[in-house]
Amino acid sequence: MPDTLISSPLQGFTDYRFRNAFHKYFGGIDTYYAPYIRLNGKMEIKPVYQRDLMHKHNIGLVVIPQVMTCDADEFLFVIDYVQSLGYTELNWNLGCPYPMVTNRGMGSGLIANPEKINHILDRAHSETNITISMKMRMGYYDPTEILDAFPVLNKYPLKNIGIHARIGKQLYVGGVDWDSFERCMEHTDHKLYYNGDITSVKAFRKVSDRFPTIDHWMIGRGLIADPWLPIMIKENDTEYPIDRIDVFSDFHAMLFRQFEEKLTGDKAIIRKMVSYWEYFEEVLPQAKREIKKLKKTKTIEAYDEALEKVYSVFE
Numbered sequence: 016m017p018d019t020l021i022s023s024p025l026q027g028f029t030d031y032r033f034r035n036a037f038h039k040y041f042g043g044i045d046t047y048y049a050p051y052i053r054l055n056g057k058m059e060i061k062p063v064y065q066r067d068l069m070h071k072h073n074i075g076l077v078v079i080p081q082v083m084t085c086d087a088d089e090f091l092f093v094i095d096y097v098q099s100l101g102y103t104e105l106n107w108n109l110g111c112p113y114p115m116v117t118n119r120g121m122g123s124g125l126i127a128n129p130e131k132i133n134h135i136l137d138r139a140h141s142e143t144n145i146t147i148s149m150k151m152r153m154g155y156y157d158p159t160e161i162l163d164a165f166p167v168l169n170k171y172p173l174k175n176i177g178i179h180a181r182i183g184k185q186l187y188v189g190g191v192d193w194d195s196f197e198r199c200m201e202h203t204d205h206k207l208y209y210n211g212d213i214t215s216v217k218a219f220r221k222v223s224d225r226f227p228t229i230d231h232w233m234i235g236r237g238l239i240a241d242p243w244l245p246i247m248i249k250e251n252d253t254e255y256p257i258d259r260i261d262v263f264s265d266f267h268a269m270l271f272r273q274f275e276e277k278l279t280g281d282k283a284i285i286r287k288m289v290s291y292w293e294y295f296e297e298v299l300p301q302a303k304r305e306i307k308k309l310k311k312t313k314t315i316e317a318y319d320e321a322l323e324k325v326y327s328v329f330e
C-alpha cells in the first residue's frame with residue numbers, strides 16, 4: 016500500500032490560504048485536516064471558520080473539518096454545519112494539550128473521560144449519518160489513559176484514529192513515545208494514523224520502519240518547516256530541487272499576497288509572516304542571519320528588502 020500523507024492541522028497556520036499556496040507549489044499531501052472549530056458555548060460558527068471551510072476556498076483540495084468540544088449539542092451543531100457545506104466526515108480533536116482547553120475537559124483533557132466520549136459518539140451516530148474520525152494524544156497525564164477509551168471507541172464505526180504519540184502534559188516538550196503508540200496498536204480494532212515529529216525523510220524512514228503496518232501519516236509542524244517534505248517522502252528522495260529558492264519565493268509571494276488582502280497595516284502582515292518564518296527558517300538555515308533581520312522589520316518596504324537579502328544568500 017502506498018503511504019498516505021495527511022496535513023495535521025495547525026490553528027493559525029494551515030488555513031485555506033496556506034493550504035492553497037502549499038498545494039500549488041509543493042504538494043505531496045493527500046488530505047488536509049482543517050484547524051479545529053470551537054464554539055465556546057455559543058451555537059454559532061465564527062466567520063473565520065466559515066471562510067476556512069467554504070467550497071470556493073478549497074477547490075482541488077481534500078479537506079476534512081475538525082471540531083474541538085466536550086458537549087454533545089455543540090458536536091451535533093457542528094456536524095449539521097459541515098454537512099450543510101457538503102462535508103461527509105468530521106474529525107474530533109482529543110489532542111489539544113493547552114490547560115485553557117484541557118481544564119474545561121476538552122482536547123486531551125477528555126481522553127480520561129470515556130463516559131463522555133461514549134455519550135457524544137452515541138448521539139452523533141444515532142442522530143446523524145456523518146463519518147467520524149478522531150485525532151488524539153495518548154492521554155493527558157499518562158499514556159495509558161487512551162487504553163480505557165478504546166473499548167468505547169471500538170463500539171463505533173470510526174473511520175480512523177490519528178494518534179499524536181505524546182501526552183497532553185508534555186505539550187511539545189520531550190520526545191514521542193513509540194512504545195506507548197505500539198501498545199495502542201495492540202488495543203484497538205480501529206485503523207490508526209501515526210502523528211508526531213515527522214520532520215525529515217530520515218525521520219519518516221525511521222518511524223515507518225518501526226511501524227510497517229501503518230500506512231497513514233500525519234505531518235504537522237514539519238510541513239511548514241520543510242514544505243518539500245511530503246513530496247520528498249512520496250518520492251523517497253532526500254535531494255531538494257535545484258530551483259528550490261524560486262519555488263519557495265513564489266509560494267511565499269502567494270501566501271503574502273493573501274495575508275496582505277486580509278490584514279490591515281504593515282505590522283499585522285509582518286507579524287503573520289514572521290510566525291511562518293519561525294518554521295521556514297529551518298529549511299533555509301544558510302540564511303539564518305538574514306532571516307533574523309527580516310523578523311525584526313517594521314514596514315513592508317523593509318520586509319521586502321530583507322526578503323531579497325534572504326534569497327540572495329542562495330544566488
Ligand SMILES: Cc1cc2nc3c(=O)[nH]c(=O)nc-3n(C[C@H](O)[C@H](O)[C@H](O)COP(=O)(O)O)c2cc1C
Pocket residue numbers: 023024025026027049050051081108110150179210211212213233234235236237
Ligand atoms: C501552533 C499549533 C497549532 C495546532 N493546532 C491544531 C489544531 O487545530 N488541531 C489539531 O488537531 N492539532 C493541532 N495541533 C497539533 C498538530 O496537528 C500535531 O498534532 C502536532 O504538532 C504533532 O505533530 P508534528 O510533530 O508533526 O507537528 C497544533 C499544533 C501547533 C504547534
